[in-house]
Amino acid sequence: MLQFFLSHKREVFTLTMEHLWLVGISMLLAIAIGVPLGILLTWRPRWKTLVLGTNNVIQTIPSLALFGLLLPLPWLGARASRLAITALTLYALLPIVRNTYTGIRDVAAPVREAALGMGLTRHQLLWHVELPLAANVIVAGIRVATAITVGMATIAAAIGAGGLGEFIFRGLAMVDDHVILAGAIPAAIMALSVDMVLGLVQRRLVRVHH
């Protein structure tokens, strides 16, 4: 096993980087879309069913099928990585939107009322009160989404988007456990280390004052 890693270290490195890139870009997009969307839902609760429902439906689409469904789209279908990033972003969205929404909604009513009664504008309420108090829950959502995305990104190799899935699919075709593990082990390490880093971020956000 170790020998396989050593003899293929270049390829392991390249595919790991590709994988990291797919996950990184998808997560940045998912956060950039998901957090504002979650905030919007707290302002327009009527849209909640529609937005969370759509997101739930997306989650139920098998990833291979989603890649296939996106394929005919003009700009997206032109490059495998664009396609993969779009699909991964869509999957990562739900936990982020949902946690942003619940995190803000669960801010204690008296706190919100006092803030409004004191004369905070809606944006000041968001920045000074709601987001800081919801930060812990929002980051928890991002952690879940990242873990899903690292795993899901291996499937991107099926449409030629690269990443550690290359080893997994190749290993499956060759019926060679070593090759499968060459993809699976770095992916697992990646998932664990990203989760650890985000866990540290989360702990820093929750002020400890005792």
Place this chain on the structure above:
Amino acid sequence: MAESAIEFVHVEYRVNGRALLSDVTFSVQRGEILMLLGPSGSGKTTSLKLINLLLTPSAGTVRVDGRPVQDWDVIRLRRHIGYAIQDVGLFPHYSVQQNVALIPKLEGWDRSKILTRVEEVLHTVGLPPAEYSGRYPDQLSGGQKQRVGLARALAADPPILLMDEPFGALDPITRLELQKEFKQLQHRLNKTVVFVTHDVGEALTLGNRIALMDSGKLRGIFAPSDFLLSQDPFVKPYIEAFRAGLQVSQI
């Protein structure tokens, strides 16, 4: 300015067709403490929230400084009015200093002025800044939280204060202590105060006048001395409760 600080004219507030407040008319003079007394659900808190536009009247007019509240910029109106509530609503992620400093900061005061002001109001409410500035809300007792809540409401020196059972959740001894201090404080600060309570004793001790509310209606406004002598059928149970040394909520 001759006009009243706060004025209610035939104010009504309805939710889903149900009137929580009907035909309420009264005014609050500058520098006066008006106590809104009544049982739960009588419309006291609703009245308070109509003053700072947390609620909008369904009919009638609420005026602050002679101007209908709807004509005010809502943010200006609320910063003109300090607000202290029973649950305090301190920001748990902010220290005492940050909680008190927030409105002055948003108002764009400069740093040194904010620091001086925070120390000043913390002294005013009996919390030595050196000891309490850096603490967080979960490191304070109930009484201390209320003091910080009051300090925060006073921070930007608003001429009007709305207080919604601010001492309601405290033990009797702490409550008495805070009531006494509040009374002394008012002599110095001379704010216009609307104070919601269900405690007759509190209403009699702190108020310049007592507005008695019941089922969304104003039943009368009394000076504390008249209140105890009143033959009004709505007042009687309160007098009995007071004589029995009970709170009206326990009748």
